[in-house]
Amino acid sequence: MTERLWAPWRMQYVSSAREQPEECLFCARAKEPCSAENMVLLRGKHAFVMLNAFPYTNGHLMVAPVRHTADMNDLSDEELLEVMRLVRESVNLLQEAYRPDGFNIGVNLGRAAGAGIADHIHWHIVPRWNGDTNFMPVLADVRVIPDSLENTYAKLHQVLSQRDGNGPDS
Template structure:
């Protein structure tokens, strides 16, 4: 049997579980880089997933604590969709993915890790990003640190915003 050592994962295993709602609490703290908040819109914000499926995996959530998609206001829905466009442009600029998975997990049975606060996932995908590791060893290889991805995506968002303002 071969072993794959991933000693950096122990920090996630041993980390205390967060008792509040990250989508409510983190934006109030004004520690955006530490909390991986990439961008703040009027009614919603973009935050990196601390346990990413792929590099650049982000979530877009409304500031208001709401657990049902159908209860979002028109303003919240529009802001979430506009931020998804911004993020896709930024991800294309920064990471050049071949495609994206976008999704909303509603309810535990659908895979929602945080059921009480709806959010939209955007996961960049590359041709060949699935390899033998998940199949053989139930292990996902993430080739970039969260800090590096944060800095790269933050710059890419600023670039997209500057391009949009020059139009």
């Protein structure tokens, strides 16, 4: 029943993002505190981590710089460093929470590469398990979502909360 209650909310989240293409999802989330509602899990000074509303697997996370840019060349060394630190932190969190067998980490640069939000660069962190699929359909519309986003957020938030001085700011 929880899944059914959760699904309409998720669809609203998705459609609202699509109906307002002029408002960048990452810019909007970058201003908000970490919460299960907006799926922002962890925040740094220049970058932040959030759950992907269209996860390819359980625990699919995204790391985006706070600043709106599509170009890696626009990012300062400081910004890039924090993005990479949050990518590393995301991997560590997922490792602890889900014990995956591997990870796919990467960026879809440009719409031709399948970027959903091409104007605001973001890194995908996708945990993988032996036998989940032969090849990750990163750009395809095929997704397997065995767990709800709420459950995923709660699980990762719990791992995060158990760490010293590294918790989310909510």
